[in-house]
Amino acid sequence: MKSIRYWTALLLLAAFPAAHAELEITVTGGAEAPLPIAIVPFSQVPDVQLDIAQVVENDLVRSGRFRALPRRDMLQRPNTPAQVDAATWRAQGIDNVVVGQVARSDTGYFARFFLIDSISGQQIMGYDVPARSIDQMRYVAHQIADLIYEKLLGQPGYFNTKIAYVSATGLSHQRTFQLIVADSDGENPRVVATSREPLMSPAWSPDRKQLAYVGYERGRSAVYLHTLATGEVKRLVSERGINGSPVFSPDGRYLALTLSFENNPDIYIIDLRSGTRRRLTDHYGIDTEPAWSPDGTKIAFTSDRGGQPQIYEIGIEGGDPRRLTFQGRQNLRPSYSPDGRSLVLVNLEGGRYRIGLLDLATGDMRLLSDGPLDESPSFAPGGAVVIYATQGARGAELATVSVDGRVRQSLRQASGDVREPAWSPLIR
Amino acid sequence: MNGKYWVPAVISVALMLGACGSTKERNPAGGTVPTQTSEPYTDRIAPAPAPVDGSYDAAAAAERALSTNIIYFDFDDSTIKPEYQGVIDAFASYLNANPTARVRLEGHADERGTREYNVGLGERRANAVQSALLAKGVSAQQISVISYGEERPADPGHDEAAWAKNRRVQIIRQ
Numbered sequence: 001m002k003s004i005r006y007w008t009a010l011l012l013l014a015a016f017p018a019a020h021a022e023l024e025i026t027v028t029g030g031a032e033a034p035l036p037i038a039i040v041p042f043s044q045v046p047d048v049q050l051d052i053a054q055v056v057e058n059d060l061v062r063s064g065r066f067r068a069l070p071r072r073d074m075l076q077r078p079n080t081p082a083q084v085d086a087a088t089w090r091a092q093g094i095d096n097v098v099v100g101q102v103a104r105s106d107t108g109y110f111a112r113f114f115l116i117d118s119i120s121g122q123q124i125m126g127y128d129v130p131a132r133s134i135d136q137m138r139y140v141a142h143q144i145a146d147l148i149y150e151k152l153l154g155q156p157g158y159f160n161t162k163i164a165y166v167s168a169t170g171l172s173h174q175r176t177f178q179l180i181v182a183d184s185d186g187e188n189p190r191v192v193a194t195s196r197e198p199l200m201s202p203a204w205s206p207d208r209k210q211l212a213y214v215g216y217e218r219g220r221s222a223v224y225l226h227t228l229a230t231g232e233v234k235r236l237v238s239e240r241g242i243n244g245s246p247v248f249s250p251d252g253r254y255l256a257l258t259l260s261f262e263n264n265p266d267i268y269i270i271d272l273r274s275g276t277r278r279r280l281t282d283h284y285g286i287d288t289e290p291a292w293s294p295d296g297t298k299i300a301f302t303s304d305r306g307g308q309p310q311i312y313e314i315g316i317e318g319g320d321p322r323r324l325t326f327q328g329r330q331n332l333r334p335s336y337s338p339d340g341r342s343l344v345l346v347n348l349e350g351g352r353y354r355i356g357l358l359d360l361a362t363g364d365m366r367l368l369s370d371g372p373l374d375e376s377p378s379f380a381p382g383g384a385v386v387i388y389a390t391q392g393a394r395g396a397e398l399a400t401v402s403v404d405g406r407v408r409q410s411l412r413q414a415s416g417d418v419r420e421p422a423w424s425p426l427i428r
Numbered sequence: 429m430n431g432k433y434w435v436p437a438v439i440s441v442a443l444m445l446g447a448c449g450s451t452k453e454r455n456p457a458g459g460t461v462p463t464q465t466s467e468p469y470t471d472r473i474a475p476a477p478a479p480v481d482g483s484y485d486a487a488a489a490a491e492r493a494l495s496t497n498i499i500y501f502d503f504d505d506s507t508i509k510p511e512y513q514g515v516i517d518a519f520a521s522y523l524n525a526n527p528t529a530r531v532r533l534e535g536h537a538d539e540r541g542t543r544e545y546n547v548g549l550g551e552r553r554a555n556a557v558q559s560a561l562l563a564k565g566v567s568a569q570q571i572s573v574i575s576y577g578e579e580r581p582a583d584p585g586h587d588e589a590a591w592a593k594n595r596r597v598q599i600i601r602q
Contacts, residue, residue: 171584175580198576198577198579198580200543200544200547200577200579201543201544216574216576219532219572219574220574221547221574221575241551241573241575242547242548242551242575244544244547245544258544258547258548260548260551264552265547265548265551286545286548286549286552288544288545288547288548289542289544289545302542302544302545304545308504309541309545330541332541332542332545333542333544333545346541346542348540348541353540353541373539373540373586375541375542375543376542376543391539391586419543420543
C-alpha cells in the first residue's frame, strides 16, 4: 500500500472507533421571542427505532430560536397534512406544525415530512428525505431540522454537520490526546487520532473530507492531513521549529499555516496540489493563527509586532498588514463569519479572556462570553452561532453562544478535558 | 544522579585512612629492635593507593548544578531573569566541556492566551535560553528547540501559583 509511508508511528490510528465518552449538552437562555412549533411524533416502520421527531425537536430547541410544544400537550397526533386541524394548533399558540412518516423505499428508507402553517392551514414545505440504511436515520432527522430552520428563519441550518475537537484525559505522563469527530449534537463521537503527545488545531477542508491538525512526533511538531473516509494520514510539513495553525482556503486548494524554521513564527501558504509554499508575513514578532476570509482574498492573523498580540489582516498576495483590533489589552485567534463582515476572536481585558465579536465595518467589539479562560472561537456554518472552548467548573468544555449572546449551550465530556472545537462546513 | 560520584569518593577516603593506619606496620624494621605491637604481625599491605583526584568533587558539583534545569518566566515574557544566570552558566560549562553532549530546550507557556500563540511564546522562551547558551560559546549543533505551548503544564491548576510553574523552559540532556 503506497500510502503506508505516510502513517506515523506515534499517532495510533484505529479504524475510526467509537469514542467512549459522548458530549453532554446543556442549553441556557433563549431568543427573546422563540418561534412556537410542534413536532408531532412521526409514524415509523417498526425497524426504525430512532425517534426522528425527537431529534428534530432537540436540534431546533437547542438553537434557542424555537419553543416546542411538549408532546403531552398535543391534542392530536397527525402524520399527514390532511389530518392536521389547524385551528386546534392555532388555539394553543402554535404557528407551525411538523408532521411526517418514515417508510421503506426500494433503496432503503425515507422520511416524508411536511411543515404546515397553522394560521393559513397551508403546507409551507414538504420533502422526502432518503436514507440508504437505518444508521443514516439520525442524519435524515438533522437534515429535516436544517430544512425547517432555513425555511422559517432564512438562514441555513447547521444541524447536519460535525464538530471536531481534541480530548485530553489523564494527568502528566499518562495524558492521552484524542482527535474526535462527533455529530453537531455530540452523538456518534469517533476517534480520528490518538497520541501521548499533544494534538492541536484541527481544521476542516471545505469539502469536509479531510482534517488538518498538529501533532508531535519524536521531539518535532508536524501538520498532518487526515482523510476521514480512508483513515489515511499524510504528514504535510514538519520543519524545524513550529508547524502550527493549519487552515484551508475556502476553495480547498491551499493551506495557510504557521512555520518558524526561518527564525521566528510567520504565516505561510502551501499549494496542496503542487506542494510549493510561500511566506506571507515576515516580521520578527510572532505571527500565527491565520484565518482565511470567506472570499479567499485575505488572511487575518494574530501578531505581537506592536508589543501585545493583536489582530492584523493581509491580502493573500502579501503587502502591509493592517491592524484590525484596538480595544482590549490583547486580541488573538481570529475567525471570519461566513458573510465575511465580522470576526470572532479572543479578547483580553481586565485579566479575562473572553470571546469577542468584531464588526469589520464599524470596528465595534461586542463580548459574547464571560471568560475568564475562553478560547478557540469559530462560527458554526450559517453564522448564527459561535462555538468556543471554556474552562468549566469540572474541567475544560465546549460552549456555543448565539451571535446575539442570548442562547448558550455547554458541551461537556464526562471525563477529561475537551477543547479546540472546529465546526465542519455544511454539505453542499 | 550524584550517587555514582559518591562511591569512588568514599572508597578513596577509606583507602587513605587505611593507608595511614597501616604505616607503622608497613615499616616495622625501622630499628634493630622490633617494634612491639599489640597484635602479632600480619602482612596486611593494602593494594597500591589510588591517586585521589579533586576533580571528582568538581564533577559532583557540576552535576549538582545541572540538577536545576528549569528556567521560569514572567507572563507573556521571554526575558531570562538574573537569578537563572547560574543555570545558564552551568549548562554552558557542561556543553562546552562535553562537545558530544546535546540538550533539548522545551518551551512552555501557561494556559492563558490562545494555544497557538502560546506555542509561539514557548518557542520564544526556548530561543532566549538558546541564545544565552550560544553567547557562552556553546555550539548550535548541541541544542535543539521545541515548544509545547500550554499543552504540557507542570501544574494542572488554574491560578497564579500554577501558571508561574508552567511558564518555563526545561533543559533536557539527551
